[in-house]
Amino acid sequence: MSIRGSTLVGGGTGFIGKHLISLLKSKGVETLAISRKPGSNTITWDDISKNGLPSGTTSVVNVAGENVLDFTKRWTDSFKSNVYKSRVDTTKLLSKAISKSSSPPNAFIVISGVGIYPPSDTAKYDENSKVAGFDFLSKLCHDWESATHLDDNKSCRVVSIRSGVVLGRNGGMIKNLYVPFFLGLGGPIGSGKQYLPWIHIDDLTSLISFCIDKNVNGIVNGVAPDSTNNLQFSNAFAKSLSRPAFFPAPEFVFNIIYGKERAIMITQGQRVIPKRALEHGFQFKYPDIQSACDSFVK
Numbered sequence: 034m035s036i037r038g039s040t041l042v043g044g045g046t047g048f049i050g051k052h053l054i055s056l057l058k059s060k061g062v063e064t065l066a067i068s069r070k071p072g073s074n075t076i077t078w079d080d081i082s083k084n085g086l087p088s089g090t091t092s093v094v095n096v097a098g099e100n101v102l103d104f105t106k107r108w109t110d111s112f113k114s115n116v117y118k119s120r121v122d123t124t125k126l127l128s129k130a131i132s133k134s135s136s137p138p139n140a141f142i143v144i145s146g147v148g149i150y151p152p153s154d155t156a157k158y159d160e161n162s163k164v165a166g167f168d169f170l171s172k173l174c175h176d177w178e179s180a181t182h183l184d185d186n187k188s189c190r191v192v193s194i195r196s197g198v199v200l201g202r203n204g205g206m207i208k209n210l211y212v213p214f215f216l217g218l219g220g221p222i223g224s225g226k227q228y229l230p231w232i233h234i235d236d237l238t239s240l241i242s243f244c245i246d247k248n249v250n251g252i253v254n255g256v257a258p259d260s261t262n263n264l265q266f267s268n269a270f271a272k273s274l275s276r277p278a279f280f281p282a283p284e285f286v287f288n289i290i291y292g293k294e295r296a297i298m299i300t301q302g303q304r305v306i307p308k309r310a311l312e313h314g315f316q317f318k319y320p321d322i323q324s325a326c327d328s329f330v331k
């Protein structure tokens with residue numbers, strides 16, 4: 034297979050990063066992950082800081098970030114600072130390296146989150162919706178996206194993908210929910226009426242690859258086209274597993290485990306539309322929640 038470029042993937046060792054690298058490799062793209070630890074086919078953030086981008090890099094993606102929903106870590110100022118720096122500082126480091134590069138890549142793709150939009154049961158958000166920081170997570174998304182700013186380097190396209198919850202068998206939310214739902218102990222969170230903007234891992238990685246290849250710039254919402262609430266997700270996942278979804282999880286439990294500011298990611302939601310991805314002609318393999326959930330139990 035002929036080589037079709039070389040992509041540097043910050044956070045390439047994680048759930049999204051590994052899937053992305055596997056997809057890019059299958060398309061004949063060379064890949065190199067950036068991690069905190071050295072390893073095979075991996076360089077460190079220090080290497081980037083000291084030596085800049087590896088020569089021949091044609092695209093850069095950043096999907097690094099300390100796990101916000103790690104319930105073993107309390108929501109302290111120090112943990113919040115790690116959450117922030119692992120996203121904003123790594124993105125700034127890559128922006129600086131791209132800005133300084135004498136042969137800059139064609140595309141710089143960064144993941145951000147739908148938490149930039151205020152939770153609402155009625156509003157409908159697309160990429161043109163006005164956003165302003167209103168809490169820690171929304172301000173984080175703002176600074177994350179602003180960190181992509183490149184100095185005097187107009188030739189590199191920059192895309193921030195505002196991702197919904199990423200659904201995949203081997204990571205994120207589905208990995209955590211699989212056992213309780215398999216045992217028939219699953220159910221909605223709180224009233225279940227809150228929107229759950231989501232995207233299948235295969236669609237997110239395809240969307241990143243699409244943004245690398247096509248003439249896409251700016252903000253792109255990374256969510257499936259159907260708007261799903263938490264109750265609809267629970268019912269679909271339970272149906273795929275041929276189990277009931279009788280057991281609602283009360284909101285206060287998540288407020289206690291995660292702290293209220295962080296629990297918002299689970300107990301509240303927003304309706305987000307992938308307007309720009311669809312306008313650019315991106316085709317979702319899993320546009321509806323039932324087909325996505327069915328794929329996890331195959």
Ligand SMILES: NC(=O)c1ccc[n+]([C@@H]2O[C@H](COP(=O)([O-])OP(=O)(O)OC[C@H]3O[C@@H](n4cnc5c(N)ncnc54)[C@H](OP(=O)(O)O)[C@@H]3O)[C@@H](O)[C@H]2O)c1
Binds near residue numbers: 098099146
């Ligand atoms: N999964 C989702 O549902 C979802 C939804 C929206 C947005 N996102 C965003 O997508 C990114 C990746 O998510 P994921 O699910 O793939 O997470 P993940 O599996 O936890 O992987 C995150 C990666 O980030 C790196 N990392 C962790 N802590 C770090 C730190 N303190 N400093 C620098 N790097 C650190 C890790 O690499 P090393 O250990 O090798 O350094 C790891 O490979 C995150 O920024 C997340 O906020 C995820």
